[in-house]
Amino acid sequence: MYTEQVMDHFANPRNVGEIENADGIGEVGNAVCGDIMKMYIKVEDNVITDVKFKTYGCGSAIATSSIATEMIMGKTIEEALSLSNKAVVEALGGLPAHKIHCSVLAEQSIKAAIADYYTRQGIDPAPIVGVIPECEGGHCH
C-alpha cells in the first residue's frame, strides 16, 4: 500500500520530538479524526534553523510530518510557506488516495507553526499565512 519512502519515514522518522523555547508551535487535526500533528520551529534571521514534530496518527501521517520537517529545515520562512501538500506527496513517491489528507495536515501544521511565530513577533499572521482550517477536508465530526 505504501511506497518505500513512506515506509522509510514511518520506520525511521526524522526530527521527532519537541523544541524547548521554540519560536513557533503549530498544531492541527484532532483526536476524533484520528490524526494530530504538532510542529515546533526555531527561527533565526528569517531562516528555520531547527524543526521537530510530534504526530498522533496513521503511518502516512507520521511519514508526511517527518518528510515535511526535512523539506523546510534550513529554508526561509517564505520558502517554508510555499511548501505544498502536493510536493510532500511527490517527495514520498505518492500516497494512497484516502491518505492525501495527511499531506494536507503536514502542510497546515507548518503554516500553523509559522503563524504562531508571527503572532509571537507581534505580526498578524492572517494576511501572510492565510486561514488554517481547524480540521482539513471537513471530514470530522
Place this chain on the structure above:
Amino acid sequence: MEKRFVYADNAATTKISKQVLEVMLPAMELYGNPSSLYALGSKSKQAIETARKQCADAIGADAKEIFFTSGGSEADNWAIKGAAARMEKLNKKHIISTAFEHHAVLHTLDALKKQGFEVTLLPVHENGIIRVDEFISALREDTGLVTIMFANNEIGTIQPIEQIGAICREKKIMFHVDAVQAVGNVHIDVKALNIDLMSVSGHKLHAPKGIGMLYIRKGVAIANLIDGGAQERGRRAGTENIASIVGFGKAMEIAANTVDSRIEKVTALRNRFIDGALKIERSRLNGDRDMRLCGNANVCFEGIEGESLLLMLDMQGICASSGSACTSGSLDPSHVLLAIGLPHEIAHGSLRITLTDENTIEDVDYILEKLPPIVDRLRQMSPLWEKIKKEENK
C-alpha cells in the same frame, strides 16, 4: 527472542490446514460434471455429497439442509433477501438485527430498507452483548425475520442465540444466524438452538476462500438465489466448485470434532495475551471478557492510532488488525467499536489479535515482548498522549 512470524489475524482469514489440502488435491482432478450420468460424474457427485454430510453433521443438521455458497457474504445475502421475499408474501415488513453485524448483513438490510422494509438494530451495550428483554420489546406483529450474529467478528462477543431462537420459534419468526466467526469455536447444534438459517464461511476455518454454506432448515421457505440447473436442489444453480466443497466438508468435520480441545487450548493463549496486554497503562479490553470467542482479544491503547501500530507489528513479523478509521478505509473507526460506546479517539487505537490452535505460547509471548515498546514508541511521538499525561498530572 529471535524474530518470528506470528499470524494472529485468524478472524480475517485462516491458513488452509494440511488435512484440508490433502483431501483437496485429489479432488482437483475430479473433473467430471457432478450432474452427468456416467461414473466419472457420479464420482464428483459423491465427493460433494460426502462433504455435505460432513457439514451437516458438524452443526447437527440434515444433509438436505446444507446449501453450498461462495462464502459467508453470499450466504448472508441469500438468507436475508430470500427471507424478505417470503415476508412480502406474508405481509410482514419488520426485521430485527443488531448494530454491530458484519457489513454483509448491515448493507443487505440497508438495501431492504430502500424497498420499504423496517429494520430495528438492537443496541449491543458496553459488553458487546444484546439483551434479551430489549429483543422482546423490539418484536412486532409484523416482525418476519430476526438476523443476529452468533459471535462478533471484531470483539468476539457471543450472543444469547439459544434464548433468541426459542422466542423466534415460538412466535414463528424466521431466525437467521451469521455464524461465520463462531463455527469451530463454540458448540453449535442448529436444532437445539432453533436456528432456521445459518451462514458459514470456509476460509475462517482453514478451508479455502470462495466456499461457504447456508443452512436452511427443512420447511423454511426462502426465495432461491440463482435460477438455472438443478444444483443445490435448484436453489443455487451453477456447476459446483468440487475441490473447495470437499475441502470445506473436511474443515467442518475437523472444526466440530476438535472444538473442545480448541476452546481449552486457545482460551488459555488468549487469556495470556489479554493479561499481558492489559499491563500496558491506559489500555482496555473491548467486549465481555468471558462471553467471547476463545481466540479473540481486542484491546485499545490510548494515545496511539491503530494503523501505525499494525505497521510496526508487521515489521516484527506479527500480523494483526485494528478497527481504526485508517485501517477500515473510511473516515470513521469501526462501527463495532462505536456500537459498544467507545469514543472515536479511543476506537482509533484498537488492536485485534485472533488466535487459533495453530498458535503457540511462544507466539503469544513474542507479541507480548514486542507490543509494549511499540506502544511506548508511538506514544512518545504522540501529541495526544502528551495531552493525556498532562491531564493526569493536573
